Amino acid sequence: xxKKMILFDLDGTLLPMNEPVFVKAYxxxxxxxxxxxxYDPEKLxxxxxxxxxxxxxxxxxxxNEEAFWxxxxxxxxxxSMKHYPxxxxxxxxxxxxxxxxxxxxxxxxxxxxxxLERGYRVALATNPIFPSAATEERVRWAGIDKNVFDxxxxxxxxxxxxxxxxxxxxxxxxxxxxxxxxLMIGNDGLEDGVITELGIPVFxxxxxxxxxxxxxxxxxxxxxxxxxxxxxxEKGE
Numbered sequence: 433x434x435k436k437m438i439l440f441d442l443d444g445t446l447l448p449m450n451e452p453v454f455v456k457a458y459x460x461x462x463x464x465x466x467x468x469x470x471y472d473p474e475k476l477x478x479x480x481x482x483x484x485x486x487x488x489x490x491x492x493x494x495x496n497e498e499a500f501w502x503x504x505x506x507x508x509x510x511x512s513m514k515h516y517p518x519x520x521x522x523x524x525x526x527x528x529x530x531x532x533x534x535x536x537x538x539x540x541x542x543x544x545x546x547x548l549e550r551g552y553r554v555a556l557a558t559n560p561i562f563p564s565a566a567t568e569e570r571v572r573w574a575g576i577d578k579n580v581f582d583x584x585x586x587x588x589x590x591x592x593x594x595x596x597x598x599x600x601x602x603x604x605x606x607x608x609x610x611x612x613x614x615l616m617i618g619n620d621g622l623e624d625g626v627i628t629e630l631g632i633p634v635f636x637x638x639x640x641x642x643x644x645x646x647x648x649x650x651x652x653x654x655x656x657x658x659x660x661x662x663x664x665x666e667k668g669e
Contacts, residue, residue, distance in 0.1 A: 435668040437582075437609050438547045439600075439627075441618035442558035442567070444640035446544070447574040448535030451640075457533035465522045469515060471508075479507045487561050488593045492602075496560050496587035523565040531573045539657035541575045543617075546661055548580060552668070555583040557603050557616070559623060560590035583607055594623035600630055615667055617660055621646030628652070635663045 443449045459480065463473035483500040490499045505512060547554055558567060564586040571578045578584060583606055585599075592599035604611060616634040618624025621643035627634050628650050636647070636654040647654060653663060 435552065435615050435664075436613040437553045437555060437607060437615075438664065439555050439557040439603065439614055439616045439632075440544065441616075441620070441624050442556055442570055442574065444619040444642065445617060445624075445637050446537075446540040446556075446576060447570055448537055449533075449640060454530070454533045457530050458527075461526050461530060462522060465526055466515070466518065469518065475507070479504055482507070484561055487587060488596075490592055490596075492591040492598060494591065496590050496593060497563070500561075500587060520563075520565070523563050523569075527566050528569050534570070534573055536573065536575060537657070538575065543657045543661055544576055544580060547664065550665075550668070552664075553582050553607075554580060555603065555607055556581045556585065557583075557600070557618075558585055559594045560585040560587050560599075561593060562587060564588055594620075595626040597626055597629050600627050600632070604630075615664055617664075621650065621652060625650050625652055633667050635660045 440446055444451070459477050462480070463471070463476055466476055467473055483503040486499040486503040487496040490496055494502075501513070544554055556571065564584070567584060567586045568578050571584070583603065585603060590599070590602065592602055604614070611630045611632050614632045616624055616627045616632050617637065618634060619637050619640050619642060621636065621641070623642070624634055624636065625643070625646045634652055636652055637660060638654055638656060641654060646652065
């Protein structure tokens with residue numbers, strides 16, 4: 433059976449990213465934005481990590497957005513929600529300036545286009561811990577038209593995170609496809625590799641490999657984007 437859908441990860445896959453470098457730039461910009469309205473930088477960063485953990489631990493009873501802000505309010509109080517527009521402004525106007533903290537590989541867009549030319553559908557299965565504005569901005573950094581994707585997962589409309597297999601189950605349901613219809617391209621042996629539990633083959637892109645100890649355990653292949661395209665051609669038929 434010919435595969436129908438190629439799922440792509442974003443950070444470290446389509447978008448070259450050294451996570452510590454990006455996180456430092458991200459939190460630096462966020463604290464600069466919020467410190468003038470009374471947020472202690474250290475406490476804010478700790479809360480951002482706590483909110484991220486709440487999203488990763490989400491069991492499907494709420495959106496990741498709801499899980500994050502529930503944690504945020506538990507630290508800063510209900511009154512903090514009056515500053516929600518400041519956060520929105522940050523992602524609209526300050527976040528785009530962080531592009532220099534990430535890299536760019538033309539092969540990423542070329543690979544996505546090649547998949548489309550071969551008749552595959554494509555979806556962006558990026559860990560949904562960011563708002564749509566920040567996610568779509570990172571897609572732009574990767575030089576890819578967001579409109580080519582049938583789905584882009586964000587914290588507003590997702591109820592799980594990687595490496596929970598339920599994240600991928602939700603993705604499949606929203607796309608209306610079965611596991612046997614799909615292939616996955618990522619960079620993380622754990623967060624992307626867990627999709628093998630659903631019977632979906634995965635190929636990891638070299639350069640920013642994470643959790644490499646999972647590759648042999650799960651018999652995951654890795655290489656360049658050119659290698660990934662050859663793998664898709666082999667696996668896709």
